[in-house]
Amino acid sequence: MKVYNFSAGPSMLYDEVKAEAQKDFFDYAGSGMSVTEMSHRSKPYEAINAEANALFRELMHIDDTYEVLFVQGGASQQFEAIPLNLLKAQGSKADYLVTGNFASKAASEAKKYADVYVAASSKDKNYTYIPKTYTFRDDADYAHFTYNNTIFGTRFNAVPQANIPLVTDISSNILSEEIDVNKFTLLYAGAQKNIGPSGLTVVIVKKDAIGKHLPICPTMLSYQIQADNQSLYNTPPCFAVYMAMLTLRHVKKLGGVKAVEAHNIAKAGLLYDFIDNSALYTNKVAKEDRSRMNVPFVTGNEELDDKFVKEAAKAGLVSIKGHRLAGGMRASIYNAMPVEGIKTLIEFMKKFEIENK
Amino acid sequence: MKVYNFSAGPSMLYDEVKAEAQKDFFDYAGSGMSVTEMSHRSKPYEAINAEANALFRELMHIDDTYEVLFVQGGASQQFEAIPLNLLKAQGSKADYLVTGNFASKAASEAKKYADVYVAASSKDKNYTYIPKTYTFRDDADYAHFTYNNTIFGTRFNAVPQANIPLVTDISSNILSEEIDVNKFTLLYAGAQKNIGPSGLTVVIVKKDAIGKHLPICPTMLSYQIQADNQSLYNTPPCFAVYMAMLTLRHVKKLGGVKAVEAHNIAKAGLLYDFIDNSALYTNKVAKEDRSRMNVPFVTGNEELDDKFVKEAAKAGLVSIKGHRLAGGMRASIYNAMPVEGIKTLIEFMKKFEIENK
Numbered sequence: 001m002k003v004y005n006f007s008a009g010p011s012m013l014y015d016e017v018k019a020e021a022q023k024d025f026f027d028y029a030g031s032g033m034s035v036t037e038m039s040h041r042s043k044p045y046e047a048i049n050a051e052a053n054a055l056f057r058e059l060m061h062i063d064d065t066y067e068v069l070f071v072q073g074g075a076s077q078q079f080e081a082i083p084l085n086l087l088k089a090q091g092s093k094a095d096y097l098v099t100g101n102f103a104s105k106a107a108s109e110a111k112k113y114a115d116v117y118v119a120a121s122s123k124d125k126n127y128t129y130i131p132k133t134y135t136f137r138d139d140a141d142y143a144h145f146t147y148n149n150t151i152f153g154t155r156f157n158a159v160p161q162a163n164i165p166l167v168t169d170i171s172s173n174i175l176s177e178e179i180d181v182n183k184f185t186l187l188y189a190g191a192q193k194n195i196g197p198s199g200l201t202v203v204i205v206k207k208d209a210i211g212k213h214l215p216i217c218p219t220m221l222s223y224q225i226q227a228d229n230q231s232l233y234n235t236p237p238c239f240a241v242y243m244a245m246l247t248l249r250h251v252k253k254l255g256g257v258k259a260v261e262a263h264n265i266a267k268a269g270l271l272y273d274f275i276d277n278s279a280l281y282t283n284k285v286a287k288e289d290r291s292r293m294n295v296p297f298v299t300g301n302e303e304l305d306d307k308f309v310k311e312a313a314k315a316g317l318v319s320i321k322g323h324r325l326a327g328g329m330r331a332s333i334y335n336a337m338p339v340e341g342i343k344t345l346i347e348f349m350k351k352f353e354i355e356n357k
Numbered sequence: 358m359k360v361y362n363f364s365a366g367p368s369m370l371y372d373e374v375k376a377e378a379q380k381d382f383f384d385y386a387g388s389g390m391s392v393t394e395m396s397h398r399s400k401p402y403e404a405i406n407a408e409a410n411a412l413f414r415e416l417m418h419i420d421d422t423y424e425v426l427f428v429q430g431g432a433s434q435q436f437e438a439i440p441l442n443l444l445k446a447q448g449s450k451a452d453y454l455v456t457g458n459f460a461s462k463a464a465s466e467a468k469k470y471a472d473v474y475v476a477a478s479s480k481d482k483n484y485t486y487i488p489k490t491y492t493f494r495d496d497a498d499y500a501h502f503t504y505n506n507t508i509f510g511t512r513f514n515a516v517p518q519a520n521i522p523l524v525t526d527i528s529s530n531i532l533s534e535e536i537d538v539n540k541f542t543l544l545y546a547g548a549q550k551n552i553g554p555s556g557l558t559v560v561i562v563k564k565d566a567i568g569k570h571l572p573i574c575p576t577m578l579s580y581q582i583q584a585d586n587q588s589l590y591n592t593p594p595c596f597a598v599y600m601a602m603l604t605l606r607h608v609k610k611l612g613g614v615k616a617v618e619a620h621n622i623a624k625a626g627l628l629y630d631f632i633d634n635s636a637l638y639t640n641k642v643a644k645e646d647r648s649r650m651n652v653p654f655v656t657g658n659e660e661l662d663d664k665f666v667k668e669a670a671k672a673g674l675v676s677i678k679g680h681r682l683a684g685g686m687r688a689s690i691y692n693a694m695p696v697e698g699i700k701t702l703i704e705f706m707k708k709f710e711i712e713n714k
Contacts, residue, residue: 001389002389003388003389003390005389005390005394005395005396007394007395007396007399008396009396009592010393010394010395010396010397010592010595011394011396012394013391013393013394018382018383018391018393018394019383021382021393022379022382022383025375025378025379025382026375026376026379031360031675032358032359032360032362032673032675033360033362033675034370034375036367036370036375036378036553036554036600037362037364037367037368037369037370037375037554037693038362038364038367039362039364039365039366039367039368039676040367040555041676042364042675042676072429072430072431072434072556072594073429073430073434073577074429074577074591074592075591076576076577076590076591077429077430077575077577077591079576080575080576080577081575084575109575109576112572112573112575113573190592192592196393197393197394197594197595197596198397198592198593198594198595198596199429199556199557199593199594199595199596199597200556215469216469216470216573218434218437218438218441218466218469218575218578219433219436219437219466220430220431220433220434220437221575233433234431234432234433234434235366235367235431235547235549235555236555236556237429237554237555237556237594237597238367238554238555238556239554239555239556239596239597240556240594240596243393316389318388318389318390318399319396319398319399336394
């Protein structure tokens with residue numbers, strides 16, 4: 001059965017990318033080996049590592065003042081790596097905007113090492129909007145925010161104003177929209193939404209911001225160590241980096257991030273328009289703060305929501321159940337979700353609405 | 358060209374495992390999805406996670422007093438996770454046997470958090486033997502050793518005597534020989550030698566030894582957190598866990614670890630016998646301490662070694678160059694290296710010896 005996978009991550013990969021990985025699974029580039037079994041010190045893998053890095057730089061317009069690092073452990077591990085690397089001293093100040101579950105976790109984890117100040121939070125309305133007024137402490141070492149909130153379906157439609165180094169989690173919007181990297185000291189993303197399979201985390205960090213990690217920082221979490229070793233300090237997640245490279249090639253072929261962004265705006269627009277004009281479905285997020293990647297919606301009746309999720313799965317629209325913190329449904333529509341997937345979902349929603357009047 | 362991959366890791370996977378992963382790459386178990394894009398909260402992935410865990414328990418005879426955890430970051434990350442989780446307090450005592458490069462790194466990293474004592478080292482003879490006499494401190498929180506030394510080709514032929522909790526790195530011998538897990542408080546292994554692709558690390562730890570990590574321990578490095586969440590605290594390296602499951606199924610089909618061990622003894626025996634009877638090649642390791650997984654050898658002439666490596670690669674015997682710390686050549690012959698690979702190597706070595714008399 002043709003399936004559209006609305007999972008929040010890991011999530012759909014481009015068919016072209018999967019096809020190439022499958023084709024070359026036994027014998028990559030005439031090496032006689034699968035990338036899953038190839039030494040990370042071999043020439044073919046070093047070429048993969050270098051090309052993936054170069055493509056990130058090209059597609060995201062990242063200049064030489066930044067490192068692009070491939071690490072492990074997911075964004076969650078970065079919640080701790082960030083203070084361990086960027087704080088001037090243990091107990092120094094770090095400011096956070098708390099706009100969802102992962103933003104909240106990032107702030108909580110940092111408390112282990114930092115004097116954390118929550119400059120703003122949207123918890124009062126179950127994270128259905130992005131706070132617009134806040135002030136960061138001038139003497140904080142950095143300010144952190146989550147660019148797109150996967151669970152609650154919100155997105156910063158403008159980069160926060162800050163006089164201190166800005167750090168952002170772009171796990172769920174990397175490569176989906178143009179981001180001005182130069183506004184940031186550090187950007188990071190788990191791969192499993194818009195880049196490739198899980199197990200890879202990308203960290204883009206200003207070279208002059210690293211090299212001074214806290215003495216208690218584990219070596220494996222040190223950005224400088226990873227930078228000094230071109231992300232090959234120890235064995236990297238080779239197959240995930242390889243599939244990321246294939247995805248990046250494909251994004252380039254599609255016209256780059258700008259072209260993909262236009263496509264994403266159109267895709268999300270179709271779905272929001274349908275929801276806004278529907279009598280049954282509601283999206284609770286403030287309109288100006290809506291995510292283009294994660295579209296939560298409810299029927300207003302929990303039993304009906306459950307029925308929706310079950311019947312949708314039977315119709316091939318899978319992993320559409322909302323996160324337990326938000327309830328209802330959530331359609332995650334990352335780069336690789338084709339417009340046909342959105343249209344099929346809308347047709348299903350129409351049918352379900354008629355059948356459940 | 359048919360290639361035999363003698364890489365120290367990532368290294369050869371079973372053809373049967375790769376074939377199944379390739380076949381199901383687009384559509385795993387009728388889900389309509391690739392494992393590379395499947396939610397880690399989905400039923401098919403939860404089944405993979407559970408089966409991989411159960412197969413480790415079955416094949417390694419691990420009882421319910423142990424946790425089997427799937428984490429990220431490689432063995433190197435465990436060098437720090439171990440003291441962060443097992444030390445009774447920051448600055449407590451931990452003892453190490455230093456029998457190679459990674460054993461040495463494990464001890465160095467622990468110094469960040471522990472009072473480290475090197476109970477024995479074989480550095481005096483460039484790690485070509487395993488020390489036999491040493492005493493651990495009675496009040497140390499644990500003693501650590503590296504069961505098989507990948508770079509130098511040594512192996513503990515008996516588990517060290519200890520009155521304190523024993524911790525061991527089994528990255529390069531897990532699943533290759535029967536290990537009595539009950540002698541240990543903790544065993545850990547990077548997957549990329551005998552288990553599957555890189556990006557996955559397995560930690561087997563006594564339940565009663567965890568839950569008391571140091572306050573500075575990053576959450577992602579806490580064993581208790583991973584145990585409480587069945588290794589699903591955040592997104593795991595799904596595809597690597599899946600391929601590990603396929604490998605474990607295959608090892609079971611081959612008759613389990615005992616059968617695989619017999620095969621490995623025979624394989625290593627062929628190669629050591631040939632080297633010992635050769636006029637050109639030498640293995641410098643004390644005979645009783647020889648690894649069954651990693652067989653370093655030299656010609657005694659560096660130029661000739663280089664020539665060997667180059668010509669071997671042309672003949673399809675790849676990644677056979679020794680680590681720079683050991684020099685010469687190294688044939689890593691993990692579980693998935695077939696006996697035909699050893700025979701082909703020996704034929705090549707014979708021919709090379711004749712041609713270079």
